[in-house]
Amino acid sequence: MNQSKLLKINPHESENPLDLSLKESFSLCQSQLRPPFPLKIPSPTEYSHLNLALIYGTLTEPNLAKTHITHLHAIVVDGYKLFTTTLINLTNQNYHKLPETPRAQLIWVTSQLVQVSAVKVDSLLISLLRQISGGDFSEPNLWLCVKLLEIFDQNWDRLLDEQPLVLKSAVFVFLRLLSDHYRLVGIGNLDDLKRLEADFCVKALRQRFALCMKIGRDLVRLLQDLVFIPEFREIWKDLLFDPSKFQVPGFTDISQLYCVRTSSQYFLLRISPEMETHLRFLLTHVKWGNQKRYQAWFAKKHLSLPGSETVIIDIVRFICCAHHPSNEIIHSDVISRWAVIGWLLTCCRKNYFLANVKLALFYDWLFFDEKVDNIMNIEPAMLLMVNSLPQYVDITHTLLEFLFLLVDNYDVHRKEMIARGASTSFGILVRKGVIRSLEPLISCSLLSPLLRERLSTFVSTSNLGVVMKGSSDFCSRQLERTRVAECHVEVSK
Structure with missing residues (x-):
């Protein structure tokens, strides 16, 4: 079979299943893709093949793209659902393998689908938004930004309504x-x-x-x-x-x-589907003792570009707010979220990015409300501070110090609200059994006396005496899954 014009396939790689399917349909239906088009109504199987053939033709034959789309408009019976869904799969799985011409055609056909209000065109646009890589200032990445902005500008009213x-x-x-x-x-x-x-x-x-x-x-x-x-x-x-x-x-x-509270769907927007897959693998399958090798692999894949340090901010928000492990994972020997975040902190070389990563880690602490917020969003910061004692006390010190700087300075006109959010976070993390008490932090002689005094005063004045002593009434068995802080395991560097 001829080499695909749709994807860049390396010699050592096997044929891509989606590419193969599109190419086979194109070959099968090629005689039907030029005017005059047949007048008969296609069977479901013929309709499926014809949709895939038109996708392949639209993306690889720019000079005939308008003809292919006109043909699609004439035969469509499902609101363009099959056509759009296939483009979503292609974008999520293979966008990075598309040569320049198919990429340009993908943007063009997306704009055409927006104009006809195609079923699932919203998901296609979001899939394309996720392909904009953070920290990547290459021409193809910046080009994608421009083209999507043009689609949003040209279809502002339509998108606003629909x-x-x-x-x-x-x-x-x-x-x-x-x-x-x-x-x-x-x-x-x-x-x-x-x-x-x-x-x-x-x-x-x-x-x-x-x-x-x-x-x-x-x-x-x-x-x-x-x-x-x-x-x-x-x-x-x-x-x-x-x-x-x-x-x-x-x-x-x-x-x-x-x-x-910001929905987790927004944090997925700044993580490409490929990066999401790799992060979820790291946090679901990699066991303690093997994490350094996989972290090095992840860093080489996603954090090696000169500007890629900035994406760590988005990764931390994703880990805190969009990846909540199951009971089974929490009780297993899979590397914990807090440990991965501890490693990511060591990857930050510039103080500006480090400060923003810490803000991403603590952001939900500042406004935590048990009625609307999820304890899993604030759990990693607490476990990282506790589990870094005593071997990595500098991590505990800098994080605790940063949290109090936020309480004092993030919004001085609403300091009371922010202090209440932070104190609520400390309280619920103890009540729900994420940690037994704050005593390991308050009594740690390796921490600055001023910082320990500040913590002790903060929890005392916030009516959180139980936080200092520990709760005798721990949470139900369902919530005890988060009590992983008892295991003091080294944070990988």
Whole structure:
């Protein structure tokens, strides 16, 4: 069979199953792909083959792409579901293997599907958003940013009416990317991209803030990282001092955003499907004692580019908020989430990124509410601090010190709310049996006396005496699964 024009397959690799299926359908239906098209209604099997053939032709024959799409419009009976679903699978599994022409055609056909409101086109757009790699400033990656922004701009009203989740997702992605892109100068057309990203995000925030609010508290975290950009500095000022400018009924204070937990679906947006697979493998199958080899493999694969350090922020949010291991995994000898995060902290070389990684780790602590928040989101930070004693006491010290800096300085006008969130976090982690008590931290002579005194005072004034002594009434058997802090295992470096 002829070499595929759709994917770049190395000589040592076996044929890709999806590529093979598309190619076979194209070969089978080739006589039907040129006008005049047959007038008969295809059988279900013929319809399936024809859809796959049209995908292959659209992606590999740009000069005939309009003909193929016209043909698709004429035969479609399922709202384009099969066509779109196949493109989603291709994007999730093989986007990085697509040559330049099929990539360009994939973007073009996506824009065509948006215009006809194809079934699952929202999932296709989100799949493409996930292919934008954090910390990757190569031309193909920046090109993908530009092309997706053009689709969102050209279809603003349609997406706003039909796919608001996609627009919220795009706002989250491009706010996060802006932070990285604005810190770089002299890279090709990066200035043009930054302008497109800023214009899109400002438009969404100024015109549709009620929609953006649904992102939750991480919207504040992202905006805070952009205050050095003039138009975002103005948005930040309005958030703090004049929320009425956003014209959202009932929105009167930024603390209302603090109280909304960000859904895990947003953290998946900054992790490519391939990276998600590798992270879940690391956190589900790799056992203590073998982790260094797999961590080195992961770092070489995903953290080796010059700017890739920034993606650690997104990985930590993903681990805390989107990967919650099962009871079976927690009780097994699989490496724990806190240990992987401890290793990731050692991968940060620049203080700015290290501070943002710590903020990502503690962010839900600052606003924790047992009624809306998940204890698994705050568990890794606590276990990392406790399990780093005594061998890696510097990790415990820097994390605890950073947490108190956040309590004192993150939002001085709402310090009471933040202190309450942090104290609630300490309290529930003890009550639910994640740790027996805070005594290992308070009594550790290797920690700074000032820090130990601050912790002791903090929990005492927060009516958390039980936290210092430990709870005699531990949680039910269902929640005892999190009591892995009793096992003091070395944090891999």
